[in-house]
Structure formats: structure tokens, C-alpha cells
Amino acid sequence: MKLIDKLFNTNNLLWVTLFLNITLVTAQTAFTNSGDLKIHNNGQIGFHIDVINNGDSVENEGLAGFYNQNNSLNFSGLNQMNFENFEVDVEDDLNLFTSIGVNDEVFFTNGRINTPRIDPLVKFKFLNDNVYTGEGDNEHVDGYAQFNGDFQFSFPVGDDFEMKPLAIDNFNNSFTYTAAYFKENPNTPTTFINSFDTNSFEPSLDVISTVEFWYFEGLKDLELTLTWTNSSNISQTASNLSDLRIAGWDDVQNVWVNLGNTGTTGDLNNGTITSRIPNTNDYKIYTIASILQAGNEVxxxxxxxxxxxxxxxxxxxxxxxxxxxxxxxxxxxxxxxxxxxxxxxxxxxxxxxxxxxxxxxxxxxxxxxxxxxxxxxxxxxxxxxxxxx
The missing domain is CATH 2.60.40 (Immunoglobulin-like)
Known part of the structure; x- marks a missing residue:
């Protein structure tokens, strides 16, 4: 790895990229790091095959990308890799079995970043107030995303080929948060030990969505925003946006709690709902609810x-x-x-x-x-x- 470390500079950029692509593809099915790998300032590296990181590679600079227009790629190994700037352009998705962290900017060019939903410890991590571009229904984190910072952030999370962001107003709170979206009935989730009974709710609520829910882990008082689209069937939940509420699952009392509605955007087909959550540590599961069943007045x-x-x-x-x-x-x-x-x-x-x-x-x-x-x-x-x- 010392030779590769020396080669990662601007002058040798093209030669190193070709060296990795040709030699590693013919010699092995995955690029394996068992030592110390470092990308220097303004350096760039492109991975076109699977990566196994059993060594140290957390102080990288420049740009790293995963590229493949024919197959999916896997990232695994014993240790997390951290990059300064990161691009994913993989037609059939990049699958993480070990976490990846990014300190600056993420470019969603093509394909999703998948994390195993049965293992929330594996995450795609936005490490330091970083930003991203290019997100969409085919380009997002399908699984668990993590954010650390102190500004407004929208998690580009989704399930399958649909993105349903969860956003937080996190000013002056530099903490670490984790989010994931599940296009599943809360009564029968496939990756949780327990279920979240949509017939068990506070009397101030009348109906809980059976279409989807979000996982969110935080520690502070903050504004939380959920997103709905046509597939959310909001028109079956409420007739008016003013009747919508964010609901959080209380796993002590096993009941959905009314967390309010401080504002909505859009219409019954596409929109967002926001509410101030006094202590996000009290809940881990959130969804959209209503104080009145659609079509009911009283x-x-x-x-x-x-x-x-x-x-x-x-x-x-x-x-x-x-x-x-x-x-x-x-x-x-x-x-x-x-x-x-x-x-x-x-x-x-x-x-x-x-x-x-x-x-x-x-x-x-x-x-x-x-x-x-x-x-x-x-x-x-x-x-x-x-x-x-």
C-alpha cells in the first residue's frame, strides 16, 4: 500500500487510475486494502470493482468514486472508510456491508446506496455539515443514513425506487442523527422485532398511516419534516391538510402519540408536514396521522x-x-x-x-x-x- 499512497497525487492521477482498473480486475475480484491507504489533496480515485477495507483509510482528501455501468458494486471489510468528496455512479447500486463516511460533498450521479436494513449499525454517513447533489427516486440512500452537524438537513432516504426525505431544523445543535424510510405497513414491519399497532393511538388522533413510516434517532428538541407523495395515499388518511399530524410511536406505552402540525406544504398528492418535537429521544418511529378520518366531519x-x-x-x-x-x-x-x-x-x-x-x-x-x-x-x-x- 505504500506505493499506491505515494502515487496518489495530482501529477500521477491518470496513471494510478488505469493501474488500479487493469491490474486489480485481472488479478482479483475485489480491491482489498489491508494497510494504510490515503488519497492526497486534489487526488482522485475510481473504484470499478468491489472494495474490501480491512486496513486504515479515514483521512482521505480529494475525490473517490464508485463506477460501474453493468453490475452492482459492494463495499465491505472490517473498517469504515472516510472520504472528502464522494461520487456514486453504479447502474445497479452500491451495496454497503461496512459504513462509508463523507466529510464534504456527495454526488448522486446514478444508482442507490443500499445499506442492510437488518443491521442499523451499517450507515452511509454525512460526517461534517456536508452537502449532496443529484438525489432522486433512483439516487438516494436506501437504508440508514447518518448526519452530524448544526444546520438544517434533509436526509436523502428512500425505499426501493422512491425517495421520501426526512428533514430536521438542527440549528445550534451539533449532534449525530440517523434516519431511514420504510415503505411498509407499521403493523407488519419486516426488519423490526416488534410492530407498531396502528389501532393503538391517543384519543386526539383518528387514523394512523398503514402505508409507510420513518426511523429517526436523535437527542434534541428540533423541527421534524416528513414527506408524502402519491403512493402515501394521504387522501385516504385526511380530507384536509390541516387535519394531518406527525405521530410518534411510544414504545413504553405502546401507543402512537400526537406530535402536532406546525405547518404543511403542497396538496394531498405531494407535500410535507412539519412539527416541533420536544424531545426526539422519546421516539424512534414516526409516520403521518390525522385527527379526522378522510370523509368524516365529527x-x-x-x-x-x-x-x-x-x-x-x-x-x-x-x-x-x-x-x-x-x-x-x-x-x-x-x-x-x-x-x-x-x-x-x-x-x-x-x-x-x-x-x-x-x-x-x-x-x-x-x-x-x-x-x-x-x-x-x-x-x-x-x-x-x-x-x-
Whole structure:
């Protein structure tokens, strides 16, 4: 490796490239580094065959690229390689079995960079506030990407031949973050031990996407942005962008949590949703959710647990905030009115406020109750719900 190290300079650039291409292809099926390999300032190297790195090669300068218009290429070995500038132009993709890091600029010319989804320790790493160009549905990181820096960054991640970026507003937080996109039903993920039940969610949500989800690992309060396209079927999730929310999976309570919506762009076919996440360390799995099922205007939830834990403490009626002039009546199983409120605002917490035979401000017992919801210029809604204590 000492000879190659000496040759990597601007004056010998063309000769070295030809030397590697011809000699290594005829002698072996992969370029193997077992010593110290270094690309000097302004030097360039092109790998046209597989690379196995069992040596040291982390202080490279100049440009390194993987090129093949006929076959896929593999990068493997015991140790990670780091490059200053990096290009991938591989028709059938570059497959990483060992991580690669880049300090400056990444050029997605042709083909994807694949990492094994069963091994999140293997990543394509954007190491130092670096940038990239040329990304698209056929040119992205299909698997796990890592970023370290303190500015706004959009992870060029996707699954198969579709890119679905995840972006962060990371100003003044120089930390390391990891992201991946999964075009899979959260209920049946293929590369996770556990699943993420889309029927288990906070009462402030009404529907969780069963089309896709993102993995994101972070440690700080930051803005998170998810992307949707036609394949996301957002029109089946919500009728209006204002109803959309980012949801995060709480793996302690096994429930999807409403993480809000501070802004959206686009339409129901293509767009983005952003929300401020107070502590991204609380969640690892994210997706797009809605507070109202597409086509629904009002949804009454059928259970509440008024125990003061911040979950399901009140009777939630989604969409009621936008219907002034509504009236809510709640009856016990004997048909006695126990609660009523004009312009209901999701505040019923299991305390009676009506009927002379039932003391006002009395805590209602656990059990089944019935409601009638009167809506102006619409048919009344009626049904039942449970109070669990």
C-alpha cells in the first residue's frame, strides 16, 4: 500500500487510475486494502470493482468514486472508510456491508446506496455539515443514513425506487442523527422485532398511516419534516391538510402519540408536514396521522379514563371545535341526564353537572353512558361510550 499512497497525487492521477482498473480486475475480484491507504489533496480515485477495507483509510482528501455501468458494486471489510468528496455512479447500486463516511460533498450521479436494513449499525454517513447533489427516486440512500452537524438537513432516504426525505431544523445543535424510510405497513414491519399497532393511538388522533413510516434517532428538541407523495395515499388518511399530524410511536406505552402540525406544504398528492418535537429521544418511529378520518366531519371516541395521567382524561369529539352552536347531552344507563354543555369543547372529565336527582359536580361511576350530540343544520349523533376508572 505504500506505493499506491505515494502515487496518489495530482501529477500521477491518470496513471494510478488505469493501474488500479487493469491490474486489480485481472488479478482479483475485489480491491482489498489491508494497510494504510490515503488519497492526497486534489487526488482522485475510481473504484470499478468491489472494495474490501480491512486496513486504515479515514483521512482521505480529494475525490473517490464508485463506477460501474453493468453490475452492482459492494463495499465491505472490517473498517469504515472516510472520504472528502464522494461520487456514486453504479447502474445497479452500491451495496454497503461496512459504513462509508463523507466529510464534504456527495454526488448522486446514478444508482442507490443500499445499506442492510437488518443491521442499523451499517450507515452511509454525512460526517461534517456536508452537502449532496443529484438525489432522486433512483439516487438516494436506501437504508440508514447518518448526519452530524448544526444546520438544517434533509436526509436523502428512500425505499426501493422512491425517495421520501426526512428533514430536521438542527440549528445550534451539533449532534449525530440517523434516519431511514420504510415503505411498509407499521403493523407488519419486516426488519423490526416488534410492530407498531396502528389501532393503538391517543384519543386526539383518528387514523394512523398503514402505508409507510420513518426511523429517526436523535437527542434534541428540533423541527421534524416528513414527506408524502402519491403512493402515501394521504387522501385516504385526511380530507384536509390541516387535519394531518406527525405521530410518534411510544414504545413504553405502546401507543402512537400526537406530535402536532406546525405547518404543511403542497396538496394531498405531494407535500410535507412539519412539527416541533420536544424531545426526539422519546421516539424512534414516526409516520403521518390525522385527527379526522378522510370523509368524516365529527368522530366521537367511545372511551375515557379520567385518572389524571394526561391520556384519555376527557371525552374527545374530533372536529367539534369547528362546529359552533353544538349541544352535548350525556345520560346514564337509567336515562337520567348527567351532563350537558353548549358549544362542547372536549372538556367533559367524568364530572356530572346536570339533573336534580344527581348532585352536580359529582364524580360519575365507571360504566356505560349514552350521548346525544346536536349539530346545527345536521342530523343528531347518538351513541355510547365507557368511563373506566
Amino acid at each position: 368522530v366521537v371516541y367511545n372511551g375515557m379514563t379520567p385518572d389524571g395521567d394526561g391520556l384519555n382524561d376527557t371525552l374527545i369529539i374530533r372536529g367539534i371545535e369547528g362546529i359552533p352552536g353544538n349541544q352535548l347531552f350525556i345520560y346514564n344507563r337509567w336515562g337520567r341526564l348527567v351532563y350537558q354543555k353548549d358549544n362542547y369543547d372536549n372538556s367533559f372529565d367524568g364530572i356530572a353537572n346536570a339533573n336534580a336527582t344527581i348532585k352536580g359536580d359529582k364524580e360519575l361511576a365507571a360504566g356505560t353512558y349514552y350521548y346525544v350530540l346536536k349539530l346545527p343544520e345536521q342530523e343528531d349523533l347518538a351513541g355510547y361510550f365507557y368511563i373506566n376508572r
